[in-house]
Amino acid sequence: MDNKFKINEFYLYFIFSSFIIIALAFSKPGLAVIALIAMAYVYYVTKKKIENKNQEFLKYLESLNDKFESLTKKVIFNMPFPLVVTDENAKIIWYNTPFTELFADEKVMNEDFSNLISDFDIEEIMEKSADEKFVVSINEKTFEVYTNIVGSQDNANVLFYFVDNSDYEKLKEKYEDEYPIVAKIEVDNYSDAMDSAPNQVRPLLNAEIDSTIRNYFEEYDALVRKADEDMYLVIMNFKSLKAMKQKKFDILDDLRELNRGNSIPITLSIGVSSYGLNLRESYLEADSSLDLALGRGGDQAVVKIEDNYEFFGGKSKAVEKRNKVKSRVLGIALKQLIDRSDTVYIMGHKNPDMDAIGAAIGCLRATMNREKEGFIVLDKSNPSIDNLMDRMKEEEEELYQKIISKETALSRIKHSSLIIMVDNHKPSFTECPELLEKTGQIVVIDHHRRGKEFVANPVLTYVEPYASSTCELITEMLTYMSEDLNLTHFEADALMSGIVVDTKNFSYQTGVRTFEAASILRRAGADMIKVKALFQDDFDTLIYRAEVIHNAKIVHQNIAVSRFDRAANNSVLVAAQAADALLDINGVDASFVLTVDDGKTHISGRSRGNEVSVQLILEKIGGGGHLNMAGAQLDTTDLDEAEKTLIGAIEEYLKENERED
Numbered sequence: 211m212d213n214k215f216k217i218n219e220f221y222l223y224f225i226f227s228s229f230i231i232i233a234l235a236f237s238k239p240g241l242a243v244i245a246l247i248a249m250a251y252v253y254y255v256t257k258k259k260i261e262n263k264n265q266e267f268l269k270y271l272e273s274l275n276d277k278f279e280s281l282t283k284k285v286i287f288n289m290p291f292p293l294v295v296t297d298e299n300a301k302i303i304w305y306n307t308p309f310t311e312l313f314a315d316e317k318v319m320n321e322d323f324s325n326l327i328s329d330f331d332i333e334e335i336m337e338k339s340a341d342e343k344f345v346v347s348i349n350e351k352t353f354e355v356y357t358n359i360v361g362s363q364d365n366a367n368v369l370f371y372f373v374d375n376s377d378y379e380k381l382k383e384k385y386e387d388e389y390p391i392v393a394k395i396e397v398d399n400y401s402d403a404m405d406s407a408p409n410q411v412r413p414l415l416n417a418e419i420d421s422t423i424r425n426y427f428e429e430y431d432a433l434v435r436k437a438d439e440d441m442y443l444v445i446m447n448f449k450s451l452k453a454m455k456q457k458k459f460d461i462l463d464d465l466r467e468l469n470r471g472n473s474i475p476i477t478l479s480i481g482v483s484s485y486g487l488n489l490r491e492s493y494l495e496a497d498s499s500l501d502l503a504l505g506r507g508g509d510q511a512v513v514k515i516e517d518n519y520e521f522f523g524g525k526s527k528a529v530e531k532r533n534k535v536k537s538r539v540l541g542i543a544l545k546q547l548i549d550r551s552d553t554v555y556i557m558g559h560k561n562p563d564m565d566a567i568g569a570a571i572g573c574l575r576a577t578m579n580r581e582k583e584g585f586i587v588l589d590k591s592n593p594s595i596d597n598l599m600d601r602m603k604e605e606e607e608e609l610y611q612k613i614i615s616k617e618t619a620l621s622r623i624k625h626s627s628l629i630i631m632v633d634n635h636k637p638s639f640t641e642c643p644e645l646l647e648k649t650g651q652i653v654v655i656d657h658h659r660r661g662k663e664f665v666a667n668p669v670l671t672y673v674e675p676y677a678s679s680t681c682e683l684i685t686e687m688l689t690y691m692s693e694d695l696n697l698t699h700f701e702a703d704a705l706m707s708g709i710v711v712d713t714k715n716f717s718y719q720t721g722v723r724t725f726e727a728a729s730i731l732r733r734a735g736a737d738m739i740k741v742k743a744l745f746q747d748d749f750d751t752l753i754y755r756a757e758v759i760h761n762a763k764i765v766h767q768n769i770a771v772s773r774f775d776r777a778a779n780n781s782v783l784v785a786a787q788a789a790d791a792l793l794d795i796n797g798v799d800a801s802f803v804l805t806v807d808d809g810k811t812h813i814s815g816r817s818r819g820n821e822v823s824v825q826l827i828l829e830k831i832g833g834g835g836h837l838n839m840a841g842a843q844l845d846t847t848d849l850d851e852a853e854k855t856l857i858g859a860i861e862e863y864l865k866e867n868e869r870e871d
Contacts, residue, residue: 292353292372296323298365300332309372312348323370327355335359335368345375352379387449389485392492393432394500395423397465398477398508400440407472415470422468423478426461430454448485451513455522459511462523466509477509484514505660507675507837519662521829534686534723540672541690544630544653547670548580551628551651555619557587557641559634561782561807563594564744565679568708569632569655572684574612575701579692585612587619587641593751593780597744598704606700616642623648630655633680635673636663636834655683657712659825661834675836678724681708685727695734702736707744714790718819718838751780751787758788758803765857766864769822770798773849774805781805782812786841789814800824802860804852811844811852823863830859 227249234242292309296302300323313326324330327346335357343356353372360367397403397419407415416439423442427434430453432446465476481500483492495514502519503512510523548554554577558566570586577584591599603610614622619642623629629645630653637643646652646665653670657677677683685705688695697705709728713720716728728736747755754774762772770792774784785803792801793816800822802815813831815824819838828834833842844852 291374294323294370296332296368296370298332298336298361298368300324300330300368303367312372332368336366346372351376386485387447387452389448390489390492391446391448391451391483391485392489392496393427393444393446393480393482394493394496395442395444395481396479396500396504397440398479398504399474400476403472403474403476406474407470411471415468415472418468418470419465419476422464423461426464445489451482455513455520459522462509462511478511479503479508480511482511482513484516502660502664505671505673505675507659521826536672536674537683537686538690540670541687543670544576544687545580545691547628547651547653548577548582551582552624552626553622554582554584554628554630555587555623555645556584556630556632557619557645558632559636559639560641561592561594561812562588562633562641563708563786564598564704564711565681565708566633567595567598568704568706569680569684571609571701571704572681572688573630573632573655574609575695575697576684576688576691579694579696585614585619585622587616587645588613589615589641593783594786597746598707601744602700602704606698609700616645619645620648625649627651628653631665632656632684634658635660635665635671637665638663655680655687657683658835659837661829676721678719678721679709679712681705681712682724682727685709685730686723689730695730697731697734699735699737699740702731702734703741703744706731706736706738706741710741711745712839719836747787750778751784754778754780754784755788755791758784759791762792762801764798766860768797768799769860770795770801771853771856772801772803773853774803775849781807782814785812786814789816792816793818800827802856804849804856806847806849809847811846811849813842813844813852813856815840815842827859827863830862831855 227245231242231245231249234245290308292312293306294302294309295304302319302321302323305319324332327348330344330346336359343354346353346355352375354375356371356373358369360369400419404412404415420436424434427444427446430446430450432444432450435443437443459480462478462480465478468476479500481496481498481503483495483499487495499512499514499519503510506512506521510521513520513522554573556570556573556577558570562570567586567588570588574584574586599610623645625648627649628651629649631640632655634640635654635656635658637646640646650667650669652665652668653672654665654668655672657674657680659675660673672683672687674683688697706728709724709731710716712718713724716724732738754776758772758774762770765771772788772792774781774788778784782805785805789801789803792798792803800815800817802813802824804811804813806812813828813833815828815833815835817824817838823837825835825837825840828840828842831842831844833840835841844855846852
């Protein structure tokens with residue numbers, strides 16, 4: 211350490227004195243000698259005093275340093291918040307008393323810090339360049355843990371100090387719990403359920419529905435108001451919503467089990483807003499969530515979570531609506547939209563099946579009936595529709611010329627054009643997603659349960675999960691769009707083929723209106739022999755399908771999983787047919803077949819609809835569909851990885867069902 215005082219700081223005074231002594235030596239030598247002796251004495255005394263002062267200052271600093279170290283140690287040992295020091299491997303080497311109080315019943319010294327704190331990774335902390343903090347919960351208390359690292363990664367000491375943040379977290383939780391949430395509730399099949407009950411018990415049934423809904427929500431301190439005979443508005447707080455989610459909205463089961471002489475089970479659709487909105491925004495969001503619940507077939511609750519949704523229920527099949535008013539109203543609305551448009555572009559999903567292409571042909575006929583120009587957007591055929599496309603080329607050359615590529619559609623479309631999406635409501639699954647950005651007029655006609663992804667602001671939406679197929683919906687709408695259907699025999703066969711493929715020859719998802727639509731097509735000239743011929747397969751397809759069935763394995767006792775790993779043009783078709791065939795095995799309630807096509811893994815899921823919902827399973831990995839028929843696409847060509855993802859989704863679904871049971 212440099213001295214605080216130095217003798218050379220006084221040299222200027224000694225030099226000045228020396229000049230005076232030299233001047234005196236010429237005039238008064240005796241006086242000069244006395245002055246020299248005096249200066250030497252002053253120099254000696256000054257130097258000694260400086261040395262003594264420096265020694266005293268050094269001792270003072272040493273004493274202060276000792277006191278500071280003692281003070282620091284005392285402060286650290288008596289810190290009011292927990293402290294712990296570990297080495298670079300998270301081994302505890304020191305801690306203070308408040309830290310031991312957090313783990314009173316556990317051994318602390320030389321223990322691994324990660325054994326005491328969950329979700330703790332010392333390697334992640336050591337890799338951080340700056341000091342980090344993280345939040346932990348210990349004994350119902352919340353702490354912010356700050357870190358300081360001294361030394362290198364190979365030889366370091368890490369100091370962790372815990373700041374109790376419990377009061378802030380409790381205040382934050384209280385604030386969040388009291389935030390207003392809006393829910394809209396609709397009794398899906400109120401009229402049908404009432405009609406199915408004897409006249410004398412209908413007032414009792416109505417009162418039972420009302421009291422069940424009111425009692426359930428009032429139990430959670432919610433405000434319930436009846437807006438219509440089948441509609442309710444609920445205001446509650448976020449804490450109540452969390453409790454309902456914890457119980458999986460068990461009111462859905464309570465209403466479904468309600469029996470007062472009604473032969474049709476009563477189901478609810480519930481739309482719930484997300485956290486953090488004002489009342490008006492919450493109401494609009496609850497309305498949007500309710501639309502999504504209804505679009506997915508009802509009997510479920512849909513909760514908006516930030517930019518996503520959570521689904522509860524949805525295990526029962528959509529109940530067929532006997533009222534055709536909606537079909538008539540939407541048919542007339544579609545006719546008016548076609549009349550106002552310059553051109554109409556119709557497209558289904560990628561790798562279209564018979565339902566998608568049949569519905570597109572039906573929409574094209576509706577466009578031609580209005581004397582408007584229409585086109586079907588389709589880049590290329592696939593084995594699922596090859597037979598139909600070959601027959602179209604041979605029998606309906608003019609119709610075949612109406613099929614254009616997506617590049618052609620993109621170059622021709624105008625802002626005033628109309629786009630009709632059939633058998634699909636997800637923009638990313640359409641034949642040409644870019645086409646949707648070219649116009650503000652988009653119509654969606656689909657029979658799949660509505661998923662999270664949906665077309666933004668469609669001018670007309672007809673999503674009815676109760677329907678067997680999109681071709682059934684189109685056939686009904688055609689009857690209201692013009693007095694004469696003007697269907698050719700080929701067009702009638704195309705629409706009939708869509709119904710046949712999605713109902714598995716009128717076996718699944720078949721209601722009264724399915725047969726009514728089939729009868730309309732039959733009167734229009736549909737020939738079931740010719741329709742059946744559209745589904746004939748070549749010899750290789752039969753062999754491939756048998757191979758997939760042979761390689762199937764049974765998981766969780768009643769679910770068959772297989773894969774088709776050959777490079778074939780009809781791999782998706784083989785997978786779908788094999789999934790259907792696997793359901794013929796005794797004891798198999800659901801089946802899944804994976805295959806690779808066009809750089810993605812395609813999964814076809816089928817179920818009997820009584821035990822397993824393939825829709826809920828495949829929704830977990832981005833797919834969707836119906837209770838008994840669904841599909842998904844994964845961005846991978848590794849079938850092992852895809853199968854692992856699928857098995858994970860199945861296990862998650864089964865665990866959720868176990869908890870609810």
